[in-house]
Amino acid sequence: MTRYIAVATLFLLVILVLSRAFQLKKMGIKAIRFGEMDKKDFLIPPPNWIILIYIFTGTWLVNRQILLEEQSLKKIYGEKYMEYCNKVRRFL
Structure with missing residues (x-):
């Protein structure tokens, strides 16, 4: 994709x-x-607004994908995943 x-x-x-x-x-x-x-x-x-649209759209898509993956990991691993989330940050 x-x-x-x-x-x-x-x-x-x-x-x-x-x-x-x-x-x-x-x-x-x-x-x-x-x-x-x-x-x-x-x-x-090309005009700057086109580049800005690409940046904002890419950031939004990556953030959306991370949130969807976090939801599925919470369902799969439950409490162990929540402990892991407390130890590490979401983004670097």
């Missing part, structure tokens, strides 16, 4: 960069021309 998410993320990132390059080309700005010192020629990374 994680491989699919990684592939989808990389694919979407490439799509975003290419779509932005095509938008710049329509406006007459040539992207990806390195070596020239003109201020209008540069490669624009």
Whole structure:
């Protein structure tokens, strides 16, 4: 499952960069021309809010998975797992 998410993320990132390059080309700005010192020629990374959405979504998914695993471990091991939880922290 994680491989699919990684592939989808990389694919979407490439799509975003290419779509932005095509938008710049329509406006007459040539992207990806390195070596020239003109201020209008540069490669624009995707907007910061997209990266933030990925970070928040990834954090939420990991936390959700941990909570689900903790519930199942409580059912399986009971009191021994609760003693273990008191000895160790959840996150590093």
